[in-house]
Amino acid sequence: MTVMFERVALLGLGLIASSISHASRRKGLAKHIAGFARSAETRETAKQIGIVDSIHDTAAAAVKDADLVILCTPVGTYGALAQEIAPHLKPGAILTDVGSVKGAVVRDVSPHVPAGVHFIPGHPVAGTEQSGPRSGFAELFDNRWHILTPLPGNPPEKVQALEDFWVALGSNVERMTHDHHDLVLAMTSHLPHLIAYNTVATAGDVETVTQSEIIKFSAAGFRDFTRIAASDPTMWRDIFLNNREAVLEMLGRFTEELAVLQKAIRWGDGQTLFDLFSRARDIRRGIIAAGQDTAAPNFGRAPTKKN
Ligand code: NAP
Numbered sequence: 596m597t598v599m600f601e602r603v604a605l606l607g608l609g610l611i612a613s614s615i616s617h618a619s620r621r622k623g624l625a626k627h628i629a630g631f632a633r634s635a636e637t638r639e640t641a642k643q644i645g646i647v648d649s650i651h652d653t654a655a656a657a658v659k660d661a662d663l664v665i666l667c668t669p670v671g672t673y674g675a676l677a678q679e680i681a682p683h684l685k686p687g688a689i690l691t692d693v694g695s696v697k698g699a700v701v702r703d704v705s706p707h708v709p710a711g712v713h714f715i716p717g718h719p720v721a722g723t724e725q726s727g728p729r730s731g732f733a734e735l736f737d738n739r740w741h742i743l744t745p746l747p748g749n750p751p752e753k754v755q756a757l758e759d760f761w762v763a764l765g766s767n768v769e770r771m772t773h774d775h776h777d778l779v780l781a782m783t784s785h786l787p788h789l790i791a792y793n794t795v796a797t798a799g800d801v802e803t804v805t806q807s808e809i810i811k812f813s814a815a816g817f818r819d820f821t822r823i824a825a826s827d828p829t830m831w832r833d834i835f836l837n838n839r840e841a842v843l844e845m846l847g848r849f850t851e852e853l854a855v856l857q858k859a860i861r862w863g864d865g866q867t868l869f870d871l872f873s874r875a876r877d878i879r880r881g882i883i884a885a886g887q888d889t890a891a892p893n894f895g896r897a898p899t900k901k902n
Pocket of ligand 1 (some may be wrong): 607608609610632638672693696718724725728827829
């Protein structure tokens with residue numbers, strides 16, 4: 596048990612904030628966790644499940660005297676939130692976030708950060724398709740990457756303190772620029788979500804196949820897309836609105852590859868299909884070798900029970 600921060604403020608109390616609290620409590624990293632959520636229902640749940648030591652109905656009240664403030668709402672809210680809390684931040688405090696995009700967050704938050712407060716953006720590359728305070732769990736960050744995108748002028752010891760906190764929560768930490776982060780995540784996270792949303796929506800639009808058939812005969816491939824497509828619509832709307840350039844760049848590359856596949860199918864070019872599928876399978880094997888997923892069939896899920 597090592598207290599790393601006397602007082603941590605979590606603004607927004609969904610999956611990520613709740614998991615930070617559980618992981619922090621597991622090791623006693625914060626003496627006091629103050630929480631803010633906009634709805635009375637979420638505040639009540641947070642109190643009930645014990646993820647906060649004090650609950651506040653304004654963000655300004657929650658950040659008072661906090662040494663570490665973490666923005667945990669959808670990224671589209673960060674600018675207004677930063678403006679609201681700015682006059683109430685403790686001098687010397689670290690302000691960070693968990694937003695899935697970084698360039699837009701730097702653009703929206705930085706202008707509000709008072710001198711003497713250290714804004715160090717970050718992104719836990721860990722999550723599930725569930726939302727809300729009850730969906731959080733202590734192991735969410737274990738062996739997952741946390742990307743820090745420090746800004747010029749961040750004192751090295753403050754960046755190190757934040758890095759140490761995320762390592763103590765269970766993460767491996769890597770530092771990079773916010774532009775590079777947005778390009779990498781556009782490919783590894785944002786594009787797959789866009790494809791999943793589109794695949795599921797397309798299936799829903801196909802008139803010759805009924806909704807009940809889609810549900811009844813959903814094969815593993817389609818079901819995996821539906822899991823991703825169950826993610827929070829507000830969060831994902833904000834991600835696409837705030838990582839436009841990088842997503843459009845990766846989408847352009849994706850559609851070029853798709854056209855290659857389309858042509859190969861039309862012309863019966865099995866070699867092209869086989870080569871591309873083999874390259875793709877090697878990437879999956881690389882992910883397993885890097886310890887970022889299980890080699891068990893069907894991601895190790897238990898077989899579905901008969902009703
Ligand atoms: P979540 O479970 O949906 O929780 C979101 C929280 O933000 C809730 O407490 C919600 O309040 C609050 N909120 C929503 N809109 C708001 C607004 N307009 N003003 C103030 N508060 C608002 O979300 P999450 O999955 O924890 O995601 C939070 C952040 O983490 C996002 O920025 C996301 O990009 C990032 N992230 C998510 C994942 C993931 O897989 N989920 C992974 C990495 C990073 P109420 O409950 O009161 O409505």
